[in-house]
Structures are given as C-alpha cells and as structure tokens.
Amino acid sequence: MKLVISGQLLVISLVRVFCFCLLFTIHYSLNTSAFAQQGMNPDRDQPLEITAEQTLEWHRDNQQYIARGSVIAKQGDVTIIADILTADYRETSASAFEIYRLSADGNVKISSKGNVAYGQKAVYDVDRGVAVMTGDNLRLAAPDQSVTARDSFEYWVTEGRLTARGGAHVTRMGGDTLDADIVAAIFTEDATGTRQLKNLTADGHVRITTPNEIVTGKKGRYEAVTNIAVLSGDVKITRGPNVLEGERAEVNLTTNVSKMLGGPVQGTNGTGRVRGVFYPGSDKKPVIEKVPAPSQSQKKFQNRPMLLGQ
Numbered sequence: 180m181k182l183v184i185s186g187q188l189l190v191i192s193l194v195r196v197f198c199f200c201l202l203f204t205i206h207y208s209l210n211t212s213a214f215a216q217q218g219m220n221p222d223r224d225q226p227l228e229i230t231a232e233q234t235l236e237w238h239r240d241n242q243q244y245i246a247r248g249s250v251i252a253k254q255g256d257v258t259i260i261a262d263i264l265t266a267d268y269r270e271t272s273a274s275a276f277e278i279y280r281l282s283a284d285g286n287v288k289i290s291s292k293g294n295v296a297y298g299q300k301a302v303y304d305v306d307r308g309v310a311v312m313t314g315d316n317l318r319l320a321a322p323d324q325s326v327t328a329r330d331s332f333e334y335w336v337t338e339g340r341l342t343a344r345g346g347a348h349v350t351r352m353g354g355d356t357l358d359a360d361i362v363a364a365i366f367t368e369d370a371t372g373t374r375q376l377k378n379l380t381a382d383g384h385v386r387i388t389t390p391n392e393i394v395t396g397k398k399g400r401y402e403a404v405t406n407i408a409v410l411s412g413d414v415k416i417t418r419g420p421n422v423l424e425g426e427r428a429e430v431n432l433t434t435n436v437s438k439m440l441g442g443p444v445q446g447t448n449g450t451g452r453v454r455g456v457f458y459p460g461s462d463k464k465p466v467i468e469k470v471p472a473p474s475q476s477q478k479k480f481q482n483r484p485m486l487l488g489q
Contacts, residue, residue: 293321378401
C-alpha cells in the first residue's frame with residue numbers, strides 16, 4: 180500500500196498539542212492490483228489512518244512504524260484500539276510503503292459493524308482482514324450474544340467470522356449458554372448494517388445449558404433463523420434426574436422442546452438406538468416424614484433372630 184497525504188509520498192503531520200500529548204495522523208491508500216483475488220480483505224482499497232496521543236516512531240531499518248499511547252487505527256468499517264501499535268510495511272514494485280501487518284499490544288479492542296472483540300494482543304493481517312487475538316479476557320460482544328475463549332480468537336473482521344479456541348463459551352440473550360473446545364461463528368448484516376449471528380458450529384465437549392436442561396455431545400451446530408441446535412456423538416439430555424441418551428439430538432431453544440433422534444450417525448460407533456431413564460414425580464419435591472422411635476417391646480422384637488417360615 181502507498182502512503183499518501185496531500186499528494187506527497189510520505190508526510191507525518193503534527194495535528195495539535197493537547198495536554199503535552201502529540202496527535203499524529205497518517206493516511207494510507209492501498210494498491211489493489213496485487214490483491215484482486217478471493218479471500219482478500221474487501222476493505223484493502225480503503226485509506227488506513229493511525230493516530231496516537233504520545234508518539235509515532237519511524238524505524239526505517241526495520242521497516243516499521245510504532246505508535247504509542249491510546250492508538251487508534253481505522254480502515255473502512257474496522258477500528259483497532261491499543262496502547263501500542265506496530266505497523267510493518269514492505270517495499271514492492273508498486274509501492275515503497277505497503278503496510279501488510281498491524282500488531283496491537285495492551286487493552287486491544289477491534290470493532291466492526293456493531294461487534295467488538297477484546298484482548299491483550301492482536302496481529303491483524305491487512306491483506307486478508309483477519310486478526311489473531313490472544314491474552315487474558317478474550318471476548319467478542321455482539322448485539323444478541325457474547326463469546327469468550329481461553330486460548331485465542333481468529334477473527335475475520337471484514338467478513339464477520341470468528342473461531343474461538345480453548346474453553347469457548349457463548350452466552351445468548353436470555354441466559355442460554357454453549358460451551359465447547361472450539362466454536363466457529365458466522366455473522367451476517369441485518370437491515371441496519373449491524374452484524375447478527377447467523378450460525379455457529381461447536382467441536383469437542385459440547386454442552387448446552389438452558390434453564391430446564393443440560394445437553395452434551397461431541398459436536399454441535401446452531402442456526403439462528405430457527406433457533407435450533409443439533410448435537411451429535413454420545414449425546415445426553417439431562418433434566419433433573421431424567422436422562423435421554425443417543426447419537427443425535429435436536430434442541431429447540433424457542434419452545435424448550437428437545438428430541439433425541441434415532442438412527443446411526445456417520446463417523447460414530449453408536450447403534451442408533453435411543454435410551455431414556457425417567458423418574459416419576461421427579462419434578463416434585465420429596466416429602467420427608469418423621470418416624471417415631473420404636474418402643475422397648477418393639478426393640479426386643481426387632482432384635483429377635485428370624486426363623487425360617489416365621
């Protein structure tokens with residue numbers, strides 16, 4: 180990408196001094212001819228603006244810019260905020276300043292079309308529009324749910340795709356939750372341009388918890404348009420002491436009706452049969468009555484040896 184301000188190849192302008200903080204602005208226009216292919220960032224032809232409250236350093240030998248202090252980077256619908264931001268650039272035949280990577284460190288926040296992702300570190304691939312986020316308190320906040328993870332986020336910011344790895348946890352509006360080793364979510368834009376969840380897939384130790392039951396399995400898929408989740412692989416539905424077991428289950432989160440489905444599932448060793456264990460009156464609280472202590476004569480009778488046929 181080519182670095183341009185007011186027609187100059189490189190200009191770093193001091194916008195103003197406020198409370199001894201410096202605000203620098205850099206605008207980048209991208210050369211798109213090298214990236215006209217699928218899988219590339221659709222916003223790559225948009226200007227990239229970086230501002231900082233403290234300093235903006237140009238490390239020529241390392242081909243880097245380092246911005247410090249409440250850094251804000253904007254390109255198209257994507258905004259990245261961090262304590263420190265490092266921009267790596269390369270020289271090509273088309274441009275002397277082609278920025279291809281942004282590395283954010285400290286209190287990182289990436290926002291786009293109503294979704295906001297939080298973490299401690301992020302590496303954003305400008306060419307592809309994907310950020311890998313790590314560190315404590317990984318979280319994606321969307322209008323209708325939130326996603327957290329222990330290990331990492333792979334966030335395709337411009338496409339609206341997220342893969343959460345390691346103890347992934349999804350909380351829906353209303354309190355239903357989904358847990359899995361890995362969760363992959365796809366978001367789509369509504370009429371207002373805000374991204375809403377379209378579907379998600381879960382892999383490994385999948386667990387759906389509702390106010391009435393717990394459903395576990397090996398894999399799961401949720402479709403927002405139907406509000407139905409389908410789990411497969413050693414599925415168990417638990418409601419109080421009652422249990423349903425099988426290889427595949429359908430959970431309707433609107434009606435709170437769960438169905439265990441028979442038939443073999445490809446890639447599993449199950450028989451395809453379903454099994455249920457039910458406890459009558461399990462929804463009622465048990466009644467506990469006091470039993471009077473036995474009298475002396477009853478004790479003597481209880482202590483007598485029992486004879487065959489007595």
